[in-house]
Amino acid sequence: MNATVARLTARSLLGRRRALLLLALPVVLLLLCALARGLAGPDEERAAQVLGGFALATVVPLLALIAGTGSIGPEIDDGSIVYLLSKPLSRMTIVVTKVAVAAAVVLALGAVPTFLAGLVLTGTADRIALSFGVAAAASGVAYCALFVMLAVISRNAVVIGLVYVLLWESLIGQFVPGAQALSIQQWALAIAQRLLGDRAEPLGVSAAVDLVGIPLLLVVLVGCTWWAGRRLRSLRLVSES
Numbered sequence: 001m002n003a004t005v006a007r008l009t010a011r012s013l014l015g016r017r018r019a020l021l022l023l024a025l026p027v028v029l030l031l032l033c034a035l036a037r038g039l040a041g042p043d044e045e046r047a048a049q050v051l052g053g054f055a056l057a058t059v060v061p062l063l064a065l066i067a068g069t070g071s072i073g074p075e076i077d078d079g080s081i082v083y084l085l086s087k088p089l090s091r092m093t094i095v096v097t098k099v100a101v102a103a104a105v106v107l108a109l110g111a112v113p114t115f116l117a118g119l120v121l122t123g124t125a126d127r128i129a130l131s132f133g134v135a136a137a138a139s140g141v142a143y144c145a146l147f148v149m150l151a152v153i154s155r156n157a158v159v160i161g162l163v164y165v166l167l168w169e170s171l172i173g174q175f176v177p178g179a180q181a182l183s184i185q186q187w188a189l190a191i192a193q194r195l196l197g198d199r200a201e202p203l204g205v206s207a208a209v210d211l212v213g214i215p216l217l218l219v220v221l222v223g224c225t226w227w228a229g230r231r232l233r234s235l236r237l238v239s240e241s
Contacts, residue, residue, distance in 0.1 A: 001097045002089060009071050009101040018070055022105065025059045026113035033117040044128055047121035048203040051132035052192070055114040056185050057170050060140045063110045065161040067102040068147025073157055076235070085235070092229035099141075099148050099225050106140035128203070131195035139188035142217045145224040146184070152228045152235070180208030184220065187213030 013022075033050060040046065072095075075081035084094060114136040118129025150157035172179045180186045190213035193200045200206065207213065 001100055002093050005084070005089070005094055005097040006101050009098055010105075012074065013067055013070050013101065013105055018066065021066055022063060022109050025063055026109050029055055029059050029113055029117050030120065033120040037120050037123070042121065042123035044122050044126075045203055047118055047128050048132075048205050050121060051114060051118055051128070052189060052205060055110075055117060055132065056136060056139060056188055056192075058165075060106065060110040060114070060136050061143050061165040061169055061185070064102070064106050064140050064143030065147050065158065065165060067105045068099075068144045069151040069157045069161060071098040071102045071144075071151070072148055073151035073155075076151065077155060081235075085232075090229075091232040092226075095148065095152070095225055095229040095232055099145050099221075099228075102144040102148060103141045106144055107137055110140045111137035127196055127199065131192040134195060135188040135192040138191055138214075138217050139184050142184050142187075142220040142224075145221045145228075149224040149228040149231075152231050183208070184217065187216050190214070 013019075032054070036043075036046060036050065072081070075084065085091070111133050115129050115133030118132055122128050147157065147161050150160055154160060168179065169183055169185050186208045189205065190207035190209050190211060193205050193207050194211055196203065196205055209216070
């Protein structure tokens with residue numbers, strides 16, 4: 001990692017417009033959970049449904065999409081990344097730093113609020129909140145690597161990412177058996193299921209894969225980061241005078 005690149009990336013990501021988008025999602029999640037708790041009281045089964053069906057399936061991937069593509073996509077689009085590429089930095093260091101900063105944002109605004117939402121819904125600091133918080137953290141990091149890679153290889157990364165999140169992860173990945181095995185959400189859900197132990201089945205938490213999801217998440221993280229670094233090496237941009 002490079003501290004200067006990390007600082008510049010964080011400043012860009014947390015600019016006023018993008019920061020509002022990033023903050024809106026966890027705020028909506030927590031408000032909905034507080035409303036559900038106020039109207040119906042603590043309910044562990046409802047908590048598992050909301051955390052799995054909304055936090056893991058929508059909030060975390062959308063946060064990662066905004067953070068991942070926003071960490072490098074705008075610099076590529078406007079050509080300003082040419083100044084960064086002209087510095088004596090390895091392309092892999094740049095990509096790793098971008099992924100790390102995006103992941104830190106998603107952990108703070110995705111995984112932590114997911115954990116807090118679990119506490120709000122159940123009223124206790126039990127395994128439900130912790131299990132889904134850990135699952136959100138694992139999936140968020142993998143999503144960030146995926147979306148940083150998309151931003152490097154395509155100028156339509158946001159559109160492609162939205163199609164992936166809303167169509168594949170939220171629709172096909174939840175209901176089509178074969179596709180479920182290729183879903184980051186399902187891989188993360190396997191972590192929550194494992195951490196819940198014998199409480200998973202009564203709560204309706206069931207992933208399409210077993211603990212193979214953990215190495216698959218690592219494959220996505222390492223593979224996408226490596227490929228993004230490789231593609232960035234061949235990126236040639238000319239700055240405007």
